[in-house]
Amino acid sequence: MKKTATIVLSLLVAFSLQARTPVFTYGLEWGYTATLLKTGQYNFICAEGYRIIENPVTWRYFSNGSILANAGLNFTDHLNVSAYSGLLGVYSRRWMVPVELRVKYCPAGLDKDGFVLSAGGGVTFPTATLRETGARGVAGAGYRFAIFRKMSVDFTLSLNVTLDHDRITDPDTHQYVSRTEIESNTVQYYALNLSIGLNF
Numbered sequence: 001m002k003k004t005a006t007i008v009l010s011l012l013v014a015f016s017l018q019a020r021t022p023v024f025t026y027g028l029e030w031g032y033t034a035t036l037l038k039t040g041q042y043n044f045i046c047a048e049g050y051r052i053i054e055n056p057v058t059w060r061y062f063s064n065g066s067i068l069a070n071a072g073l074n075f076t077d078h079l080n081v082s083a084y085s086g087l088l089g090v091y092s093r094r095w096m097v098p099v100e101l102r103v104k105y106c107p108a109g110l111d112k113d114g115f116v117l118s119a120g121g122g123v124t125f126p127t128a129t130l131r132e133t134g135a136r137g138v139a140g141a142g143y144r145f146a147i148f149r150k151m152s153v154d155f156t157l158s159l160n161v162t163l164d165h166d167r168i169t170d171p172d173t174h175q176y177v178s179r180t181e182i183e184s185n186t187v188q189y190y191a192l193n194l195s196i197g198l199n200f
Contacts, residue, residue, distance in 0.1 A: 022073035031195035064089025
């Protein structure tokens with residue numbers, strides 16, 4: 001028992017010696033988004049009274065952009081956690097305001113040149129019709145160039161998956177289906193994003 005307690009105490013001391021006060025960071029990120037795939041799951045009652053279940057898959061290319069601001073903390077010499085928000089294009093005439101947390105890991109160190117891995121997710125708020133809250137996930141990799149002291153630039157290629165809702169059209173009347181007749185209505189957008197991030 002004493003041996004176990006000694007080991008645990010030694011580990012706690014070692015971790016406390018490595019720990020440091022988190023350092024505040026902030027930055028801006030500009031991105032080019034190429035949306036490649038849209039999938040959906042629809043389940044609704046049409047005007048004629050019968051149920052329709054559809055799972056459309058649409059391969060179509062849409063160019064979009066994004067600009068996001070972030071603020072966060074460097075918890076170690078290699079790990080940063082930041083909150084991101086701004087304006088994000090996800091599909092044709094579909095813009096959203098994301099609020100997400102993102103983790104960045106730099107094996108060589110946050111203040112040095114080297115590879116950077118990032119992953120995160122959060123909620124999205126559409127700016128136009130169907131303002132129902134969605135969600136989004138991001139995972140990517142890139143390279144960081146340290147410029148001066150705490151200032152650096154990240155070039156990152158990431159995969160973005162955005163969950164949304166759609167306006168369902170009745171096949172008989174060609175009118176939008178009422179929400180009361182919809183049991184499920186989900187859409188997923190899959191996109192590649194090439195971004196440039198400026199960190200301070």
